[in-house]
Amino acid sequence: MAESSTESLVTGFFLSGVFLITGGTRGIGCAISVEFARAGAHVIANYLRNEKTAGELKALAEAENLNVDLCRADLTTPDGLQKIVAAVKQTGSPLGGLVHCAAIGAHRPIIELTARHLDWTMALNVSSFFELAKLLLPSFVSGSSLVVLSSPGAARAIPDYAIVGASKGALESLARHLAIEWAPRGIRTNILAPGAIATDAWKAIPGGEAKVAEATKRSPRGRLVTTEEVARTARFLCSSEASGINGHTLVVDGGAGIAAWC
Numbered sequence: 001m002a003e004s005s006t007e008s009l010v011t012g013f014f015l016s017g018v019f020l021i022t023g024g025t026r027g028i029g030c031a032i033s034v035e036f037a038r039a040g041a042h043v044i045a046n047y048l049r050n051e052k053t054a055g056e057l058k059a060l061a062e063a064e065n066l067n068v069d070l071c072r073a074d075l076t077t078p079d080g081l082q083k084i085v086a087a088v089k090q091t092g093s094p095l096g097g098l099v100h101c102a103a104i105g106a107h108r109p110i111i112e113l114t115a116r117h118l119d120w121t122m123a124l125n126v127s128s129f130f131e132l133a134k135l136l137l138p139s140f141v142s143g144s145s146l147v148v149l150s151s152p153g154a155a156r157a158i159p160d161y162a163i164v165g166a167s168k169g170a171l172e173s174l175a176r177h178l179a180i181e182w183a184p185r186g187i188r189t190n191i192l193a194p195g196a197i198a199t200d201a202w203k204a205i206p207g208g209e210a211k212v213a214e215a216t217k218r219s220p221r222g223r224l225v226t227t228e229e230v231a232r233t234a235r236f237l238c239s240s241e242a243s244g245i246n247g248h249t250l251v252v253d254g255g256a257g258i259a260a261w262c
């Protein structure tokens, strides 16, 4: 691990140093990439297929003079992981943080799911973070932060969500163990759990738009949380303002999770 510390780099809500955002060019991940870059970070935004949204992020970054590099890499392959590690090393700077947003999953009843669905989902949602965190350990310094994106399905049963929920439960447990094991190094790990957000992810889910409409109707505030609200919380968790928060699950759902009717 590098000798230096990011304590002097990550001050208040200002972020300095390199931050890797997986799934960082679309949806919540894109909002986090923009938020972090606007806060002063050098962002590496990882993605896999969607060149259009990656190009839009790049164009926005150029228009605002933000420091954003794109890294197209499949997190479920050794080559993809090595490509990301190389991109981080190439910056020559310590890694201030890793935010793991990339996720996939089959949305079906358990009876229709196979071991292949399970392996496919776990490979990205859990194993890639496990591998990436370990590979990047030499680049982290005291003051660095890891944040994983979870969801209400990690702890509660949601129709057709068994495999993704199971992966988020595993991811949360892994994050809590990491939080304790790497605390002596000054590295914090936290879990960020948004409520439903109307991203493109819902379009790929059968009946997704109706589910979003229902979640909106039931929301205590009459609206869903936004990607920007989640991004600001991610920035807080990675900032020195959150220096005492480690191994915590921070729910950003506008109160939906505690409303008895939700």
Ligand SMILES: NC(=O)c1ccc[n+]([C@@H]2O[C@H](COP(=O)([O-])OP(=O)(O)OC[C@H]3O[C@@H](n4cnc5c(N)ncnc54)[C@H](OP(=O)(O)O)[C@@H]3O)[C@@H](O)[C@H]2O)c1
Pocket (backbone or CB within 6 Å): 022, 023, 024, 025, 026, 027, 028, 029, 046, 047, 048, 049, 050, 051, 053, 073, 074, 075, 076, 100, 101, 102, 103, 104, 124, 149, 150, 151, 152, 193, 194, 195, 196, 197, 198, 199, 200, 201, 202
């Ligand atoms: N949306 C919600 O309502 C909600 C609620 C709670 C929690 N969350 C969590 O928040 C996170 C972001 O959600 P979202 O809705 O913004 O997701 P999303 O729009 O579906 O984006 C998923 C991202 O993962 C990337 N990706 C997929 N497979 C990959 C692979 N093999 N290697 C690298 N990247 C890969 C995608 O890249 P491409 O763009 O190239 O395809 C995309 O950037 C997820 O962890 C999700 O579970 C979402």
